[in-house]
Amino acid sequence: MGVEIERKYLVNKVRWEQSGKGRRRFYRQGYILSDPIKTVRVRLSDTEAFLTIKGQTIGAIRLEYEYSIPKEEAKELLDNFCSSIIAKYRYEVQYGDKLWEVDEFLEDNEGLMVAEIELVNEQETFPLPDWVEREVTDEPKYYNANLAVHPYKSWKD
């Protein structure tokens, strides 16, 4: 259940390195379905796994349904149902009273870092950490589902 309201920013790596960072987890994720109006994602970390269904993004708002699944089944789903896989480290950083999720992409998306913040409503204001750069909330090429098939390393400037 739920509506996800999220804003997304590129990360300045130098300033990020100078910040305290935070604890990180390794994620592997893939898409059973990925089209512009809905996605079905499998995500596996060292400690847990989830199946997540998301609807179309309109502004910063998106329908989202997430279910915990056994890690072993997530592995099988990644192997048998997902054609392209994303690997990344995820950091969780508290800034002000907000939790930021910072993704350091690996493999075909190495070099890309993106920070996300989840909001209670679209109008909510919040302070930006100094390691945050340009907002990319509305740029589909930064959606993880798109990075899986058109990875960062394949982009032309």
Place this chain on the structure above:
Amino acid sequence: MGVEIERKYLVNKVRWEQSGKGRRRFYRQGYILSDPIKTVRVRLSDTEAFLTIKGQTIGAIRLEYEYSIPKEEAKELLDNFCSSIIAKYRYEVQYGDKLWEVDEFLEDNEGLMVAEIELVNEQETFPLPDWVEREVTDEPKYYNANLAVHPYKSWKD
């Protein structure tokens, strides 16, 4: 986890009516994804709801992963993520030491009845109830995912 080995038969309605039937439940189900190699199904009954991922059917064998989800979320997923919905009554009937699932389809698939039996291996033998007719395991038009988009009432003889 999960390999589904299943055989599917048409049902003779006259002989079915003469049998004891069994308890029935009402199902609504739809497909978030439905293509020849994988499906993501939402199923809602009066008492429970499931999200089910299935792979390609090869012979009678199919990879299957099923997760219980809240009924309210299943309703939302059916409304917002599934374009066509199947409605049916499902009967469960014990015959010999096997459980048969008999589907009486409703709405756009009214008139169709199909019986399914789940097996331990593809070679397993079992007695057929007298209300079972022709086997349709290998006929894709009887897959529920296909009945959702090409319902029985639209078929030409």
